[in-house]
Amino acid sequence: MAVPGERKFQILQTLAAMLETPGGEKITTAALAARLDVSEAALYRHFASKAQMFEGLIEFIEQSVFGLINKITSSQQNGLDQSEAIVSLLLGFAQKNPGMTRVLIGDALINENDRLQARINQLHDRLEATLRQCLRMGAADGDIRTDIDSIATANLLLCHVIGRWHQFAKSGFKRLPAETFTQQWALLSAGFTVIS
16 A cells, blocks of 8 residues: 555656656646556545646745755855856756656646646746845855846846756757756856956
8 A cells, every 4th residue: 555645746756757758748637547557536536636736746846946956055155156056956957857847837837727837937936036146145255246237147047047948848858958058157157257
């Protein structure tokens, strides 16, 4: 017999795996139940709706990403280094979790409950606010130019990440988000770092 919560996790893992299929067909509870070899009723014992299953994936993403970001911000004191590490983390997370990438860009949420996209938008806003804080710290440290708007710069960095996520998903997961990170970071950061 499965441990409580184990079946729930298995359902979310299977949903994430189904999202890794290039082409991204709409996922139905019937297809999910068939993949798990259970009835649709069995799914609804763990989740009240498919929207609740997607919320479970979004919660997993939030906990994973912000848990790792907290480790970065507590272990690195330099704001510029934190910004670079966070952008690298976001690209790497997508690369390791292709199905989650489709959730992060909202692709998997089309025709689902509007609150799911609103939740992803909130996640993006939190990421941008975190980057903004790191950039402000970098400016206070003297590594980032003080004449640069941290709001615009944080938005630029997040737009770069989201663009790389989109490219990854739309290429059928062939264009890896982190493959040219070092070169692209050098180009991006050249616009806002202090030249020593």
